[in-house]
Amino acid sequence: MSEALRPMVKSRLYEQVLERLRAYVTEAGLKAGDKLPAERELAASLGVSRASVKQAIVVLEVQGLVEARHGGGTYLVRDTLDVEPVEQLVERRKRLPEVLEAREALETKLAELAAERRTEDELDAIRASLDFMHEEIVDGGFGVEGDRRFHAAVTAAAHSSLLADFMKAIAGQITESRNESLRQPGRPHRSLAQHTAIYEAIAAGDPKKAAAAMRKHVRTVAKVRLLDWVPED
Amino acid sequence: MSEALRPMVKSRLYEQVLERLRAYVTEAGLKAGDKLPAERELAASLGVSRASVKQAIVVLEVQGLVEARHGGGTYLVRDTLDVEPVEQLVERRKRLPEVLEAREALETKLAELAAERRTEDELDAIRASLDFMHEEIVDGGFGVEGDRRFHAAVTAAAHSSLLADFMKAIAGQITESRNESLRQPGRPHRSLAQHTAIYEAIAAGDPKKAAAAMRKHVRTVAKVRLLDWVPED
DNA sequence: TCGGGTCAAGTGGCTCAGCCACTAGGCCAC
DNA sequence: GTGGCCTAGTGGCTGAGCCACTTGACCCGA
Incomplete structure (x- = not known):
C-alpha cells in the first residue's frame, strides 16, 4: 500500500495537548510529586478549552502517570510523562x-x-x-x-x-x-x-x-x- | 495498616461510564466493527453529561479498543472493551x-x-x-x-x-x-x-x-x- | 442506466460559562 | 500547641451550542 495513501489521521486535540504536556514536564524539569499547573491555567496557556485539557489528563491518569486530587491539584507520579517499559x-x-x-x-x-x-x-x-x-x-x-x-x-x-x-x-x-x-x-x-x-x-x-x-x-x-x-x- | 483506613478512592465518573460501556457491549453482544450508540444518546441513557461520556471514550481510544470517526460514529475494534492481558x-x-x-x-x-x-x-x-x-x-x-x-x-x-x-x-x-x-x-x-x-x-x-x-x-x-x-x- | 452533484440528518470535535465539592493554608479562639 | 473556621484555589461535572465531517437519500443530466 502506498505510504501516501494510507488513511488520514487527524490528530485529536487531546493528543496534541498530551505532547505539549510531556514536553513541558521535561523542559521544566518536573519530578515525581511535583504539581502540574492548574487545568484552567493550562487551557489558557495552550489556547484550548478546559475540556480538552481534561481529556489529556484523563489519559495520563489511566496510564498511572499522573494523580488528580479533587480540589488539590494534579501531581506527577513519575519523573516523566512517558509510558513505562512494561508496556x-x-x-x-x-x-x-x-x-x-x-x-x-x-x-x-x-x-x-x-x-x-x-x-x-x-x-x-x-x-x-x-x-x-x-x-x-x-x-x-x-x-x-x-x-x-x-x-x-x-x-x-x-x-x-x-x-x-x-x-x-x-x-x-x-x-x-x-x-x-x-x-x-x-x-x-x-x-x-x-x-x-x-x-x-x-x-x-x-x-x-x-x-x-x-x-x-x-x-x-x-x-x-x-x-x-x-x-x- | 488497617484495611478500613486506607486512602479513600472516589471513583471518577468516567470510570463508571467505562464499566457501563463494557457491560453494555457484552450484554448487547456487540462484535468488532459494530457501532456504539451516539455520544448524545449514551449521555442521555446513562444520565451523565456528554463530556463525561467523551472522557470514557477517549480512554477506550488510547487503549485501542475503539475507533471514533469524526461525524461517522464510534466503532468497536475488538469483540470486547476489556483490555488485553499484557496491558x-x-x-x-x-x-x-x-x-x-x-x-x-x-x-x-x-x-x-x-x-x-x-x-x-x-x-x-x-x-x-x-x-x-x-x-x-x-x-x-x-x-x-x-x-x-x-x-x-x-x-x-x-x-x-x-x-x-x-x-x-x-x-x-x-x-x-x-x-x-x-x-x-x-x-x-x-x-x-x-x-x-x-x-x-x-x-x-x-x-x-x-x-x-x-x-x-x-x-x-x-x-x-x-x-x-x-x-x- | 449510470455517474455525479446536492442536501439534510446524524454524529463526533471542541468551546464556553458556570456551579459544586474538596483541599490546603492562614487565622483565630481556646 | 491544638482544633475549628474561613476562603481562595482547584478539580469534577454539567448543559447548551457551534462547527466539521460522514452518510445516505435524492435528483438530475448524459
Whole structure:
C-alpha cells in the first residue's frame, strides 16, 4: 500500500495537548510529586478549552502517570510523562537468551505451584497433553502442539494469573524456540520423557521435585539453542 | 495498616461510564466493527453529561479498543472493551500473594544470574546498598531505601532486561509490601543479614547458593505478610 | 442506466460559562 | 500547641451550542 495513501489521521486535540504536556514536564524539569499547573491555567496557556485539557489528563491518569486530587491539584507520579517499559515489552521481548532465562524462572515456579494446587481435572488435562504429544510423535510429528498444551496445562494448574500473564508476554518467542528445538534429532522423545517426569512430580504433589524436573527440561531447551545461537553481547 | 483506613478512592465518573460501556457491549453482544450508540444518546441513557461520556471514550481510544470517526460514529475494534492481558498487568498486579510468588520466581533467577555475571562495579554497588541499609537501621530507620537499593542492584547485576522489566511491573506492589514488612519488630536486622548472605554468594560467584539465599529471603517476606493478611478469595 | 452533484440528518470535535465539592493554608479562639 | 473556621484555589461535572465531517437519500443530466 502506498505510504501516501494510507488513511488520514487527524490528530485529536487531546493528543496534541498530551505532547505539549510531556514536553513541558521535561523542559521544566518536573519530578515525581511535583504539581502540574492548574487545568484552567493550562487551557489558557495552550489556547484550548478546559475540556480538552481534561481529556489529556484523563489519559495520563489511566496510564498511572499522573494523580488528580479533587480540589488539590494534579501531581506527577513519575519523573516523566512517558509510558513505562512494561508496556513496551512487546518490543523488548525479542531477545531469545533472555526469554529462555525468564522462561526458566517462571516455569520452575509454575511447576512448583502446580504440584501444590492442581485439581484432578487439571491433572487429567496435563496427562491428556502427554498422550496427545505421544500420538503426534508416533504419527511422525515433532510433538509441537502437545508440547504447547503441556506447558499451558501446567500454567493453568498453577493458579497464578500474574505469572500466567508474564508467560503470555513471552509466548510468541517460546513458540518459535519450540518449533526449532523439537526438530533436533531425538528431541521429541526426550522432551516427552521430561514432560512425563514433571507430570509425575505434579501428580505426586511434590513441589520441589516438580520444580527441579521443570528446570532441567527448560535448561535442555536452552542448551540446544545455544549450539547455533551466539548472544550478541 | 488497617484495611478500613486506607486512602479513600472516589471513583471518577468516567470510570463508571467505562464499566457501563463494557457491560453494555457484552450484554448487547456487540462484535468488532459494530457501532456504539451516539455520544448524545449514551449521555442521555446513562444520565451523565456528554463530556463525561467523551472522557470514557477517549480512554477506550488510547487503549485501542475503539475507533471514533469524526461525524461517522464510534466503532468497536475488538469483540470486547476489556483490555488485553499484557496491558492489564498494571491492574492485575495488585493481588499480593501472586506478586510474592512472582517475586520469588524472578528474584531467585536474578540472584543466580547476578552471581554469574556481576562486574566488580556492580558488586560494589550491592555492597554499598548493604552499607546504606546498615546506616539506616543504626539511625533508627527501617532500612526501606537500603532494601530497595539492594534488590535494584542485584537486578542490575543480572543483566537481563526482560526479567528487569517483569520486576518493574510489580515494583509498586513490592514497595508496599516492603514498607510494611520492614516495620515488623526485628525485621530490619534479619533482612540485612539475609541480604548479606545473598551478597556473599554473589561475590563468591556461586549461583546456586545465591539463588537459595534469595529464595529464603523472599519467602521470609511472604510469610510475614501471610500472618496478618488473609487473601479474600 | 449510470455517474455525479446536492442536501439534510446524524454524529463526533471542541468551546464556553458556570456551579459544586474538596483541599490546603492562614487565622483565630481556646 | 491544638482544633475549628474561613476562603481562595482547584478539580469534577454539567448543559447548551457551534462547527466539521460522514452518510445516505435524492435528483438530475448524459
